[in-house]
Amino acid sequence: MQYKVNLENIGIVLVEPQIPENIGSVARAMNNMGLTRLVVVNPKNCDLSRVLKTATGSSIDIIEEMEVYDDLLEAIGRFQYVVGTTARIGALRPALTRPRELAQELIPISQENLVALMFGPEDRGLSNDELRYCYTIGTIPTGRFSSLNLAHAVLIFCYEIFMVTRETEPEPIPRMANKFELEGMYEHLKQVLTKIGFIDPQNPEHWMLNIRRFLSQRPLRARDVRIIRGICRQIDWYTGQINKQKKP
Secondary structure (H helix, E strand, O other), rough: OOOOOOOHHHEEEEOOOOHHHHHHHHHHHHHHHHOEEEEEEEEOOHHHHHHHHOOOOHHHHHHHHEEOOOOHHHOOOOOOOEEEEOOOOOOOOOEOOOHHHHHHHHHHHOOOOOOOEEEEEOOOOOOOOHHOOOEEOOOEEEEEOOOOOHHHHHHHHHHHHHHEEEOOOOOOOOOOOOOHHHHHHHHHHHHHHHHOOOOOOOOOHHHHHHHHHHHHHOOHHHHHHHHHHHHHHHHHHHHHHHHHOOOO
């Protein structure tokens, strides 16, 4: 028996797309490969008459069901596994994977978890701040010119996800913590670690980036998040008791 990615649990997230026709072309690319969930965050222009020019045929159904948000975290909050995409690599962008490798990884993850594939604006791509929400970062190998049309990049990822199969039954990964749960945990960690002097209050996000990388080495379940936040609450309580004893 062959096992595939659960396409119903895969969402394409477009962050601040600038050209309406590109949104329609993305919907068509998704429709070609059997994906239906499209999320758009803070579009610069969402003129539906222009969007529908390129979302031909049954791709219009995807546009009609499209989710539109003003805030990125609100848009991806329900997803348990978020993948960023970029053509730019560097020290601040580790954990890079290629579409075909990513597709294999998504077989077990997608069985019980919602997965978001996030694409940035046409002119600059995803920022480091936006990529910090991601478990991993996908990049498409190219020749001398690395910039791809938005819909072309989406199509390549969707094609690999649609095509990948595994002959042996994958062991499903249980429900992971979603981004709402994870970001609440990271904010709690930042407050507590700043309080005890573990991270520099002048530049906490730099230190938190390393902590995010460390904790992203394995998928965190909701139970794991509750344990970490329980530790944070205990540290809060303990430091509060120490401060009370120091007061005259």
